Amino acid sequence: MKKIFAILVAMVAFTFAAKAASYEISDASVDALFAEAEMVAPAATSATAAAGLSSSDGQTKTIVAFVLDTVGLGGFGIHRLILGTRAINVLLYIITFGGIFGIIPLVDWIMLLLDIVEGSASYIGNPSFIMWL
Secondary structure (H helix, E strand, O other), X not given: OXXXXXXXXXXXXXXXXXXXXXXXXXXXXXXXXXXXXXXXXXXXOHHHHHHOOOHHHHHHHHHHHHHHHHOOHHHHOHHHHHOOOOOHHHHHHHHOXXXXXXXXXXXXXXXXXXXXXXXXXXXXXXXXXXXXX
């Protein structure tokens, strides 16, 4: 209980020390930043381009892999087969008791969710056991 109280006191102290009320945003500086900015179109990922897939095909594969990981097949590495990884990775998932006791499929699930939100297909054709490294 003492640790929780100490953490709360530290958080309150940091809040007051930040002096957020003294920060100002100048409309002129924001307008200047927007004037200097340039539009950049997202480029196709190298894995998608190498596989000869359009971005919508890659997005569909990412969604299917995400759903398979969500329903519990992530521990067997089935979602990685959809993404085009090597078949040996499925064996590694099984040997390591579901991808290091389910930790790798959980992080895969999070990374696939972020990939879907961003609209990219960056994990297609990734041959490594830990796809996000």
